[in-house]
Amino acid sequence: MPKQRRNDDWGFPRWRDYGAERAATTVRLCDRDGCTNVGDRPAPKAPNSPERWMFCQEHAAKYNAGWDYFRGLTPEEAATRAASEDRQRNYRRASHWEWGGEGDGSRSRAELDALRVLGLDADASADAVKAAWRTAAKASHPDVAGTSPEVAERFRAVQAAWAVLQAADAARAQAAERDAR
Known part of the structure; x- marks a missing residue:
């Protein structure tokens, strides 16, 4: 029978030593070349593609600023698509906002x-x-x-x-x- 040793670990993490028995976690880096920040913001590689880039916040903002959802469509086709997507939404603006009048709430x-x-x-x-x-x-x-x-x-x-x-x-x-x- 092994010798019983005193153990201060009662299952509560705050009683353990900092960093004790913890494995290193893997962190995905930003997909932008040369960036060493954490890449935790997904961005599509192409329209209707399941593949995603993983960018940091700064590079995701730059990528999204150049994204044109209606690229390759005529203005009429873009308006038709926007209207069909508006119809697909099954929510409307809450009616209690109507009594507020003009202004943006600031x-x-x-x-x-x-x-x-x-x-x-x-x-x-x-x-x-x-x-x-x-x-x-x-x-x-x-x-x-x-x-x-x-x-x-x-x-x-x-x-x-x-x-x-x-x-x-x-x-x-x-x-x-x-x-x-």
């Missing part, structure tokens, strides 16, 4: 309302917002446009829109700074 409803007050689209840049605010503020300022109640209301709306957009930009910058840490 701006809140208050920001979209503020942009509408300034006469801008939902995807307006920060420079466009500042220029529109300055123009609207100058045009509706009491020293320029007079002291009628309509002009005063317009000036208050422009200033409130600017405050909303500035607060949103500050919150976005603060979140980006927090995420960067």
Whole structure:
């Protein structure tokens, strides 16, 4: 009978020594010549072919950027193929997205309302917002446009829109700074 030895391994990996009893794993390298990164992104070698290249993320992005799915087709044939593939999809856009209105989801409803007050689209840049605010503020300022109640209301709306957009930009910058840490 063999001599009993003390064993600290109770089946829990954290009690084992690091690297103990582990075999080397094989890693597939990127198929791009000279690349030593891990090739874990499959890419087709040809249309409708089961053979695949295995690229790293960088080379897969470059390969896919040059891929033309409709190569060799006339514009009419390409449109026909795209339409048939659209019909094959058995899902549709969720109906709860419809109530959201315009925008891509990067701006809140208050920001979209503020942009509408300034006469801008939902995807307006920060420079466009500042220029529109300055123009609207100058045009509706009491020293320029007079002291009628309509002009005063317009000036208050422009200033409130600017405050909303500035607060949103500050919150976005603060979140980006927090995420960067």
